[in-house]
């Protein structure tokens with residue numbers, strides 16, 4: 592099977608401070624990869640480099656795009672990167688306020704993404720928005736309400752609907768359950784798990800929470816000081832960690 596994303600020797604420094612160093616991995620279609628590590632280990636740097644939110648010093652990130660072919664996203668033109676962000680990619684932020692437009696209705700938040708890829712028919716867009724609200728367990732009658740009137744969990748579910756409505760090939764998630772109460776986290780994780788399975792999504796999930804990895808991911812990469820120190824199937828790595836740092840993470844001795 593061809594990989595969807597192929598990362599080779601990716602490096603990013605901040606002055607003399609290491610962001611991430613010599614990262615190599617492949618992501619296959621339909622696969623969910625978790626990236627874990629303590630604060631400052633380079634998880635966000637890596638994901639932001641992959642998603643084109645941050646420049647890369649050296650290395651390549653080959654993405655197999657339906658529209659643009661197999662393309663190095665590090666080298667490609669900004670205009671192409673913006674197109675990928677609208678069509679093939681989605682990005683779910685930890686804080687839904689960073690991924691939603693709070694001043695427009697819930698329906699418009701979803702519809703806007705459809706219009707960005709050419710949707711024009713108001714009735715169809717509204718109907719699709721209603722369907723997506725229901726998919727993420729928000730009552731369709733809330734379609735004209737602004738997200739600022741929603742709870743944190745609802746805002747996060749709306750952000751997910753806004754991201755998935757265009758059927759992206761790859762979804763980046765940055766601590767998707769991070770800012771929520773524990774009981775709300777559990778519901779959201781269940782929802783994400785069923786959507787990922789139902790839609791056959793490929794995803795990269797950055798988290799410090801091993802429960803998120805256990806529930807959502809197929810494979811996991813453990814980072815320490817900017818480097819990937821262990822990688823493997825989730826059950827394998829979490830049940831039988833090989834690297835002493837992963838052993839600490841798993842035994843929860845290390846606070847992440």
Ligand SMILES: Nc1ncnc2c1ncn2[C@@H]1O[C@H](COP(=O)(O)OP(=O)(O)OP(=O)(O)O)[C@@H](O)[C@H]1O
Pocket residue numbers: 605608609610611628629630631632633634635636637799
């Ligand atoms: N904009 C920046 N300028 C300078 N150094 C940075 C910047 N962003 C991150 N760093 C440094 O790069 C390293 C990796 O940080 P990064 O935020 O990627 O880690 P992380 O694992 O995502 O941490 P957290 O979970 O706290 O977000 C850290 O040493 C951090 O201090």
